[in-house]
Amino acid sequence: MLDLKWIRENPGALDAAMVRRNVAPVSAELIVLDTQRRKVQTDLQEIQARRNEAAKAIGKAKSQGEDANALIKEVADLKSSVQVLEGQERDLNEKMEAALSVLPNILKDDVPEGQSDEDNTELRVVGDKPEFNFTPKEHYELGDALGMMDFETAAKMSGSRFVVTSGLIARLERALAAFMIDMHTSEKGYLEVSPPVMVRKDALYGTGQLPKFEEDLYKTSDDQYMIPTAEVSLTNIVRESILDEADLPKRYTAHTLCFRSEAGSAGKDTAGMLRQHQFAKVEMVSITTPDQSDAEHERMTECAEEVLKRLGLSYRVVVLCNGDTGFGARKTYDLEVWLPGQQAYREISSCSTCGDFQARRMKARYRPEGGKGNLFVHTLNGSGLAVGRTLIAVMENYQQADGAIAVPDVLVPYMGGVTRIEK
Known part of the structure; x- marks a missing residue:
């Protein structure tokens, strides 16, 4: 607002x-x-x-x-x-x-000009792309050959854009989420939260999904909604609150299921699990003061990058142009991971600073130290990371010539010592 x-x-x-x-x-x-x-x-x-x-x-x-x-x-x-x-x-x-x-947030002055994702500005490329002596496959080909990724059975019970994972692939997905949460909480200062994934209309209004994006949401028969991202639940923790400046910044993280109708995305990424109606994500949210929000944006982005670095995945960081920046954001960094099967970079995290845009809608304020009156907080959110897309990236980057998948070293303890996924 x-x-x-x-x-x-x-x-x-x-x-x-x-x-x-x-x-x-x-x-x-x-x-x-x-x-x-x-x-x-x-x-x-x-x-x-x-x-x-x-x-x-x-x-x-x-x-x-x-x-x-x-x-x-x-x-x-x-x-x-x-x-x-x-x-x-x-x-x-x-x-x-x-x-x-219905008015979008005002962009920061340094957001580049452009109309679509093709106009986003690349800031840096990190890590080396893997080299293969064979033609790398896409994740759904690998998962199907291993017998651990089943789209046909999922379609029978739920329709398109769902998947059933099993065995060590399912465990790998769980390991990724646990690794991310552990890193963000034990090293990066985030408080782990297990929030509701079903919320009222006011919560979605507060973070800007409503009224503009209702067609993208799943609504229940009693006027509640399934969250499209844990940003909604985590940011609304401070709804209608007055915080002390000394308690800021507040940093929250959560691993939740998310639900999106993918309205308007017909024909996009229909193969595999890149764009699903139900998916898991580790989310980061920060609540801070206006003078800290820019630094917090850089810090949050670095936290998301650190996950990719420890997994040994090549990625790039781009700043979104004005035509590609989301409704509630003032500025957004996207992390795009390299997928050998597609021979392309694909988004795996978006880290956005929203200024006081969401805080005004939620009536979330703080008491400045030594000042008079209450001011609106600044809110930030970012994926740390999208778990399903990270699973895709690990499968494609760590695939072997025989169709097996090597387990990144940092995940081996979470996999009970398993170092290789094979049929």
Whole structure:
């Protein structure tokens, strides 16, 4: 949610920011709506003040034996006017809320220009791509040959974009999640959380998934939603809270299932488990102060990178252009891991700084040390990492000529000493 006071004072800056977001200028419409709303509020305050004065005058008149009928009639008329104005105020507040709720976050100045992921800027490439003396296969070919990855059975019970993993592949996926959580909690200062994966509408509104992206969500029959990412649950921990600055930053991590309808992605990544309706992810969320948020963004990205480094996977870091940056983000770094089977880099983590955009929607604030009043916190979120995509990367990068998969050294303790997955 954008700051209405800032919009009122900087309408031109708002329109320029929306142009970068490929959104039509909206300041004129918002200013008109805000002017109407503020006038109604002023009228309401004046009438309420007059009603209070008249009510006191009635008591005074009666105590002095004077005729109070005119005052009584005035109070009754004013009460009716108050009810009308209160209704108008509610209506205008709802219209303003609806107008603001669909506006994307304002991008940071250093976000590069571009229209799609092809225009993202590469910042660095880390690690060497593996070399094979055979043609590397894709993960679903490897998993099928091992008899540990079954898309056909999953389709029978659930439809497309689901998979059944079994045996050591299922254990490898579990090992990856445990390794990530252990690293983030024991070394990187994140608090492990086991949050709900079913939330109310307000939680998704708070993090910006609603109302704009409802078609991407799975909704239950009793108006709850399955989370598309644990960002929703973790960020909402501080919803409607006032935190002490001394307690910031707060850092949370969770390993959860996530659910996405993948609306609009028909025909994309249909082979294998790259784009699933149900998938596991280790999420990181930070709650911090405005002056710390940029440094926290770099730190969070480094935490995600460290997972890839320890797994020995080659990857690159890109900063998303304005046309590819998500609705609630001010700036996003994507980590893209090398997949030999596809001969391509594919996204495995997005780390975003959101400024106070989500905090305004959630009413999440903090008390500055030595300051007066409360300020909105800044929120950040990132994948640390997407577990299924990391499984894909490990399978493809560690595949052997005979179809077996070597287990990265860092995962061997989590695999009970198993160093090789074979049929």
